[in-house]
Every structure is written in C-alpha cells, then in structure tokens.
Amino acid sequence: EVPLPDVDRLAKKIPNGPGASLEGALESDPDLRKEIDANPAYRGLVDIARRLEGRIRNPGKHAAGIVVSDGPLTQHVPLYRVGDDLTTQYSMDLLEDKLVGLLKMDFLGLRTLTIIAKAIELIERSGKAPPDVEKLPLDDPATYEMLSAGEALGVFQVEGSGMRELLRRIHPESFDDLATITALHWPGPMNSGMMDMYIERKAGRQAVTYAHPSLEP
Template sequence: MQQRLDYELGVITSTGYAGYFLIVADFIQAARDRGIPVGPGRGSAAGSLVAYALRITDVCPLRFDLLFERFLNPERVSMPDIDIDFCYERRGEVIEYVREKYGRDSVGQIITFGTLKSRAAVKDVGRTLGFTPAETDALAKLIPNAPNFSLTVREAIDKVPEVKKLYRDDERYRELLDFAIKLEGLSRHAGVHAAGVVIAPGPLDDYVPICTQGSRGTSAGSDESIVVTQYGMNSLEHAGMLKMDFLGLSTLTVIDDAVASIRSRTGEAPDLATLPLEDEKTYRMLRAGKTAGVFQFESPLATDILKSMRADRFDDLVASTALMRPGPLDAGMHKVYCKRKRGEEVVTYALPELEEILDTTYGVITYQEQLMRIAQKLAGISLGEADVLRKAVGKKDAALTRGEVGKFAGKAVALGHDPKIIEDIAGQIETFGRYGFNKSHAVAY
C-alpha cells in the first residue's frame, strides 16, 4: 500500500495536479459537513489510492484491482478528470460554496454548443428553401439517427436508396442536400453545461473569454447572474484550465430520504458506508428479479442479466454494469459470461498467464483495466504504456489501433510467446475496443 501511495503521490506532484486533488477534497468535505449526500465515486478516479485516502472516493482500488494509470497516465499526461455525484436537490449548494471560497469571478460554468446534426440540417435548409414541413420531415426520416446507428447527410446519399434517388433525379432535393452537407456539424446554438464547472487561480476573464447569464435552470444556488466561459470543455482543457463535473444524482436524494425516514421511525439508521458487500439475502433478492428502484439494475435488461447469471457476489454486479452496454450486448459477451458462470460452458484461457487477470470474469475480457493488465503481462510493458494501447483501441482509429496492437504483438512474441496465440489475443484486443468498460466506474456505481 505504501509503495502504491508513494508512486501515485510522485506522479501527482510531478504533473502539478496536487492542488486539483486538494480542491476537490475540500468541496467534497464541505458537502459532507453540510449533510449533502455525496456519491462513492465515479469514472476512473476510483482507481486512485490518493483519491480514496482523501475521501474523494469511497472505493479502495487495492481491494478491487483498480489501476491508477487508467486515471492519470505518467506516460502520456492529460488533465485528470474527477466527476462527483451529489444529491440532486442540493448540488447547487456545493457550487455556491465553491464560488464563495474561491471567488465569484474565479468560478464559472461552461458553455456548450449544439451542432447541426443530419436531420436538423435538412429541416433548417428545407425551411429556408421553401420546402413544406411534410417534405422536409419525410426526407429527414429517411436518414438513420439512432444512438447505435446514424449517418451523415453525405453517407445517407451513398447508402440510403431513397435519398440517393432524390439526390440524383430531383434538382430541388439535390440543392437542399448539398447545402445540408455544408452546414452539418456547424454550431447552431449555445447553452450551459449541465454539470461542468471551471475554477481559475484569479479572475476567470484573465484566462479565457467569458459571458454572464441568468442562473435560472443552472442549479447555481442563487438567482443572480453567473459567469459562463465562452470556451467549451475541450478548449478549456487545451488552455490548461481546472474543470470538473458537479453531477446531480437523484438516487442519492432517494437514498437520503429513505435513511431519514428510517431514522424518524426507529430512532436509528444504517451506516451506508459500512454495509457488507456479501449479504446473501440481497443477492437472493436480485436473483429473483426484485430490482425495482435499485440503481443501475431496475431496467428489464439488467434484471434479466442478473437472473440469468444467478448473481451471488459483488463481482457479478460489477460485471453486469459493464456488460449492459451496446457493444458487449451486440457481441454476445453477456451470454458467454452467464453460461460460464452457470457452468454450461468451459472457462478457457489462451495462456496460463491470463488466468489471474480474467478469473473473476470467467475468461471474458470485460474491463479496460484487464486489457491493460494483459498487455503489461504478455508484452512486458508498463501500465502507462498499456493505457496508451487502451486509448488507441478505444478511439476506433484503424491505423492507430493497428500500430499500437502491432507493437504489443511484437514485444509479446519477442518475450517467447507463441505467435499464433498472440495474434489471436491481438485480434481480441482490437475487438475489445468496441465494448471495453472502465472497471473503476463499474465498481463505484
């Protein structure tokens, strides 16, 4: 533990982010002092032992084998990202505390820019060119716009026969679609990020352009005007600004109300921080499908997965959180996990070295941290280098992915591993990029 703590502190101080940790720890403690419910952690920050020691998170990364490098990679330093869940009803109080402590002119919320998507571009252009609403609606509906499958206007012309025919045969529609192609992706309107807050060392307008707007609808905690940056999230990061997300989670509000109700009726209430994770009655209830009102698990899909895998341990809940995503579902990984959990399919490992990494998920690569461990173990690289591979695969850039996966394969073969097996594992790593999930977030949630 001391070695891990010293390592993390060394990285944090050398990268200049010590102040960031202390500021986050300060306003989280202020929230707790005011009785405002705070979540146990969110995202990759749960992989930091320093964050756990400061009570930024309530998840011990050593207990669950969570990786600091997934949060702050010394091999490729980027801004750390600590997102915090607060009680939905009282989030504004925490933001107000930050304004009071660090200066109202030094704290601002973050602008967002809504961009023209394919359907909106078609409708806006069509309205301008004199098309009837019925005509533009009919055309827009021909362009796929689902979360798991959407096309740009240009792609729709190539891949949707009806759109291709209109573009080829009708000059009016060709003009509309040509204009829509040029406008798609441009910023259409501005708003305020629902959770993003930026803190500057001095007046915010000394560092970035700002504007002010009324606080209605921003959870700012007061009725006065608030400062809003005119740089978006990514531009603020490039400018080196300290940003974080103050998220309002209604589940924390519900739990707090439930605990208060128990206390008012019985005179005492359970300490949520000390509840055991191995309570058999709880798992029996979840296996039976009694998940109504249970955070993350009350949807029909989540309930079916818990019943199918016969969840009886905390690792099953963590895996369920990671497997209930479009990628793993499309790949059928949840079915493989459930079959192996029930003993209906043999658990196999391509190499003996993988057993200690994949045993908790029955040989199924489920988390990004497992990919990093596999790369470290087989290729003899650092976890920082393994995180570079993880990011490359996650970006779905074919050339970048091939380059990083190729480096991994070359180093693994050089260490004496069977080239055919490594080639197969490399293919799994490439596929994994479509569905890998952050274990730190899964454990915390």
C-alpha cells in the same frame, strides 16, 4: 443557386464520421471532384461549405457540468451568459487541455439519494439507529439474493426491466458481478453476443478461454 435535390445528393456523398472532411471526400472520390469542378454552381457551394467547415454550429451546455478553478474563471477562459447562468465558451476537451488545465466534473442529482436520506430520517424518527451508509457491507448474502431475484425497483443503475432480467440470469454474488452487469447492459456487448457468452461461462456451461496467458487469473 443550386437546386435542393442536387444539394442533398452531393451532401450524401460526403462522409459524416469522425475526422471526415470535404477535402478528404474529394480526394477519395475523383468522380465527385470532377462533377463539382465541371459545375460553377457546385464549386460555389463547396467554397461556402469549406468556409463553414470546422466551425461550431451551436453552443451546448451539460446540465450537470461544473468547471473547477483556483481563481475567477475570467482569468482562464472566456465566458458567456445563458439566462442567469455563466458558461464557458470552451468545450470540455479544451478546458481539460494542459494549456488551460481546468477540471470539469459532472454532478448528477439522483432521486435515489433523496430516497436513502428520507429512509434514514424515518428510521431515526422511529427511535432506531439507522445503518451507516458509509460502512455498508459489500458481501451481504441477503442483498445478493434479493438482486438475483430481480427485486431491484428503485435501485440505481439496475432498476430497469432489462437490468432486472439480467440480474436474474447472472445471479450476482459479489460487487464485481454488479460492476460487470452494468458494463454488459450496453448495445455493444448485447449485440455482439458477449452478454450471453458471459452468462454461459459464469454458470459453467461454457469453457472459459483466454487470449493470452497473462490474462489468466
């Protein structure tokens, strides 16, 4: 039996990033290998860990994931039941692999869509013709003025306080600007200074440079 503090100490020496493995850790750390080889209890622990390595720890299910097939799923993949729902035993990557060739899609239930549907219903009840949501203009100045003022409560993707502040700073003028805003509001761009750089360059306060001439507009 290996004391828990020893297990914890040894485990912390094993990398847990993508592609990490026990054998890789032992090859890159000769002192760790030497310590394990010198202790029968440690060797037994590592032998057990090797047998467990790579095995699926537990099944997971995407709340909105739907697998699309041209026939019964049982002809393509093994299934198991979770409550009243049938779920594939293959992960997303395996499902979409060329050997299986199924399509996995995520269908999200958005409260925003319900709000739009109810708004259209209320307009119709009032005797007026509702707008065609399939043909809304993407260049409506009043819409961009509203968004530039941060008036976006209830607007999907930009209703959070951080996004509304970003709208006020960037002053979107086109649909491309909105796409950029949703891409910038992530830890990577925010922590790297990319978001502030974009704002300064869009406002003309900082010169725009290109890594290669082919990137220039």
